[in-house]
């Protein structure tokens with residue numbers, strides 16, 4: 552499937568979901584008006600407005616999760632009220648709404664919210680229903696709560712697994728280039744809006760072709776994995792490590808200035824040179840370009856860092872060079 556089509560799946564599904572909700576609520580409102588139950592019709596008509604707004608925002612790529620959650624809570628309140636006046640005819644709407652709650656809220660939030668919503672609705676239904684009717688509904692609602700929780704848990708795990716595989720470099724386990732623009736944009740925006748400093752390091756292994764040629768590609772792969780481990784162990788927790796190219800890594804150091812980043816670069820050069828691999832006789836060295844914000848654009852930030860790396864290579868490799876000192 553084309554990438555554009557894949558990217559549009561969440562938006563299309565969400566729009567369809569909300570359209571189904573609006574059509575259902577609209578039919579229900581018309582039905583209540585036809586039997587002159589204007590209170591319930593009004594209740595549901597009001598809850599339809601934020602749903603329509605939510606669809607409008609989604610359509611214009613301004614989807615707002617908080618607003619969607621609020622809409623759902625309004626619909627749930629309307630359904631709870633309908634349980635009070637209609638009994639089991641209102642209770643049947645608990646089932647679809649519990650599933651929607653699990654779609655919009657986190658597992659814990661959804662579990663608490665749907666439990667409170669179900670208990671209140673069932674108690675309100677006692678207003679006009681026999682206890683045994685509400686008890687039978689309660690059993691079905693408990694089933695729905697359990698299945699909703701299991702469903703949400705499985706979907707969340709699958710989503711996390713998909714995100715992990717989509718964003719992770721298979722060989723080294725660090726992020727792949729898909730995260731590059733998002734992470735750099737985030738750092739640049741934080742610098743502009745909050746003045747938070749960020750520095751990037753572009754690390755390239757020296758004469759890596761010779762390692763491959765002399766020891767074979769599999770040993771080369773082993774070196775890349777080990778280097779990635781070293782970078783992860785040296786870089787601070789909040790740093791993002793991205794495999795930028797074959798034997799090139801980009802490290803985004805959020806909150807660190809040039810001096811702090813230069814210390815990390817020296818530590819990396821030292822630790823990579825000290826790396827021990829039984830297959831390899833000579834030390835592996837690397838060259839690093841360093842560039843801190845501000846930058847006119849992401850491209851500019853990267854290009855200046857690349858120039859610094861190139862200078863480090865030209866100057867004899869196995870060193871770090873700061874972009875502003877080129």
Ligand SMILES: Nc1nc2c(ncn2[C@@H]2O[C@H](COP(=O)(O)OP(=O)(O)OP(=O)(O)O)[C@@H](O)[C@H]2O)c(=O)[nH]1
Nearest residue numbers: 755756757758759760761763768769771772797798
């Ligand atoms: N083993 C292995 N090698 C890779 C991988 N990706 C890229 N390479 C190799 O990395 C080497 C990069 O070589 P060059 O771009 O010439 O750079 P270099 O030999 O490191 O020389 P300098 O960067 O100038 O110091 C090539 O031999 C690629 O085949 C990979 O995933 N595994």
